[in-house]
Amino acid sequence: MSQFVYYFEPLKPEDVSARALVLSLMSSTGAAEHPIGQLINAAALFGIEAATLRVAVTRLMKDDLLESSERGVYAPGPKSRALTRRVQQWQHVAGRMVDWNGDWLVALVQHLGRSDRKQLRARTRALALSGYQETDEGLWVRPANLASDLDSHRADLTEIGADESIILMRASGMAMQGDQNWARLWSPADLSESYARAVEAMEQSLAHLPGLSVEAAAQETLLIGQPVIRAINFDPLLPPELGDQAGFLRMAEKMLDYNKTGQACWRAYYASLEETAQD
Numbered sequence: 001m002s003q004f005v006y007y008f009e010p011l012k013p014e015d016v017s018a019r020a021l022v023l024s025l026m027s028s029t030g031a032a033e034h035p036i037g038q039l040i041n042a043a044a045l046f047g048i049e050a051a052t053l054r055v056a057v058t059r060l061m062k063d064d065l066l067e068s069s070e071r072g073v074y075a076p077g078p079k080s081r082a083l084t085r086r087v088q089q090w091q092h093v094a095g096r097m098v099d100w101n102g103d104w105l106v107a108l109v110q111h112l113g114r115s116d117r118k119q120l121r122a123r124t125r126a127l128a129l130s131g132y133q134e135t136d137e138g139l140w141v142r143p144a145n146l147a148s149d150l151d152s153h154r155a156d157l158t159e160i161g162a163d164e165s166i167i168l169m170r171a172s173g174m175a176m177q178g179d180q181n182w183a184r185l186w187s188p189a190d191l192s193e194s195y196a197r198a199v200e201a202m203e204q205s206l207a208h209l210p211g212l213s214v215e216a217a218a219q220e221t222l223l224i225g226q227p228v229i230r231a232i233n234f235d236p237l238l239p240p241e242l243g244d245q246a247g248f249l250r251m252a253e254k255m256l257d258y259n260k261t262g263q264a265c266w267r268a269y270y271a272s273l274e275e276t277a278q279d
Helices: 018-028 036-044 050-062 081-096 117-129 150-159 188-211 214-233 245-278
Strands: 066-070 073-076 104-108 140-143 167-171
Touching (some): 018 050, 050 066, 117 150
Antiparallel strands (some): 066 073
């Protein structure tokens, strides 16, 4: 099933839209703010025209996903700030897990309704980012192996888009009609294969990055790094009893190294543009 799990696949340059690029840069770099010139230079690596990038920034501002402290300088807006913080936590993902005792976390959402499509998408994204899957009965469930207590976890969910009136429970047992095995909501084999593909892609990239131009190196590290980070953030964080936790942690650890290299590649790219401008 695994309907709300993201599996690693490297991006192609044409896969990167202006909107997605801006949001990715806002969440994946250490800088709190980004000048428009820097965003335009980043967009150029993916064939995105400056005018197209400016239109995307304007629309993101209108949607409160970006804000500007001064002319031409942008940062995550009020509607994306919490989600940006959540996305950036991939670097500490190992600390989010504890040993599993067999209990399950259950999110009740039937009373929330589905008529507000925008809120429904926000709710689904928040639950998916937290590793939940939906059962045939409309329950959202995941193994109770997260380090946060129920109240803190519920607060985390609502901060990134879940409804304020969402209900969370911890279930130590269940009795239902038919063969109900929530562990089958995920595909451990597919997840394990995704982890291995991501590690292999990063290792191959690290091996040949030194031979690339600064432009090609910066582009490649985003095309590989961004989907790895997404795979980490949307991973269900299954305990070893249910999935390949060791493989997941290998991917996350390798991404820490790859991220350092990627940041260096982007700094080199921006520095080369400054040198060119001074000539």
